[in-house]
Amino acid sequence: MTVDPETIAFANRLADASGAVIRPFFRQRIAVSHKPGLHAFDPVTEADKGAERAIRALIEKERPQDAILGEEFGAQDGSSGWRWVLDPLDGTRAFVTGRHEWGSLIALEKDGYPVLGLLDQPVLGERFIGADGAAWLLQNGTRSPLKTRACGALKDAILCATDPGAYFTQEQQVGFRRVASAARMTRYGGDCYLFAALALGFVDLVIEAGFQAWDIAALIPLVEGAGGVITSWTGGDCRDGKTILASGDKRLHQAAMALLSG
């Protein structure tokens, strides 16, 4: 076992702290600021910053040897071989439109590889956790195992992607359309929450591109722990977030990969 129960409990406390900061901001009229240097509209809320501050304070106090990489406040070195990778409010566009498909992403890497991933939705009271080849949902005090569903053929598959028109290159859009044309149904919007729906066994394929490291780290142990496959579009490591292909079934993953590359 790579991740001991105390570490999992600590990750849960980080999510508790993050959720306590974020929850009161949901559906409040909050200031939406622009990040400098980005052309696309990218809302960064007080909730986002406050939650990352709360998480970092706990790590610095209780596990000061761990490194940290956070979306809002950058990188901090450590000496333990562990690194926390944080995006306390992934799906800010859903958040600012008063909708629910957003979450706090908390990952723990050991020697560079994510071994624990947590997606917390504090308004829904849902916490999706993956660690050491298992994944589970905590909700209303109940722990339920997460398991992707079997789906062997694209014609039966439900495909999700947040917004290919905005986040994919022209060439990537062509590849995506090939998969979408073969799939049973394609559905947009969702951000990190799509990977939770995959882990729950209600979505068969998630195709994304243009993620950052902190957007993807927590989702790798979650998808893998639920029995799914998550790689780049060419089947390699997706930790850089540049392209992501997640599937609940290995056969489907192969079929999608073939169409993405043309």
Added chain:
Amino acid sequence: MTVDPETIAFANRLADASGAVIRPFFRQRIAVSHKPGLHAFDPVTEADKGAERAIRALIEKERPQDAILGEEFGAQDGSSGWRWVLDPLDGTRAFVTGRHEWGSLIALEKDGYPVLGLLDQPVLGERFIGADGAAWLLQNGTRSPLKTRACGALKDAILCATDPGAYFTQEQQVGFRRVASAARMTRYGGDCYLFAALALGFVDLVIEAGFQAWDIAALIPLVEGAGGVITSWTGGDCRDGKTILASGDKRLHQAAMALLSG
């Protein structure tokens, strides 16, 4: 006052009955059947049918003179001048993917015009109601007024649409892209829930096309009651659902209409 408190209370009881049927099906592995004669994938669940049956049984028992139009079980004549228009599970694609942006739509028309509209999300415990020029949210036993927000210019507007690529004609997509290019941000997915987000004051524009009468009837009193404008793309009546342009601000509605028509 067109709609008396007893009628509003009855509509709430219809939503209670619908929600009780639907709730246990959420995130259960349910049979997804195809509707005959449609090329697009259109899941119709047991939840959908069961909820409409429950609603119709209550109307037939307690208000037998009222007419009914329901998505699943069609039209039934009445003699009272009132007609209930029902889509107990709008957003079935969100529902079957384990996500939350769906709702039960219950409208009451008087002499052909919707005067009461209710959007119930029984898993979230949210009920959005519009009647007689007012709109409110019922949640956790609390009633809060719904009010769209002011937004005078497209460059500041958040635009939402469920899936223009699937539901709009080529020509409609061109018009939509003109609005999207001018808007601050565009966000996909959502179905009926987008109109709730508009009534809450977190979305400025919703543009849709290809709705049926039962998809739109409940949303008209909701948007209008919250202070918004909801018409066809050319500013006319949208009760047929063919094109829908909803805005929280009249100025924005005018600006979007001009771009949609080219």
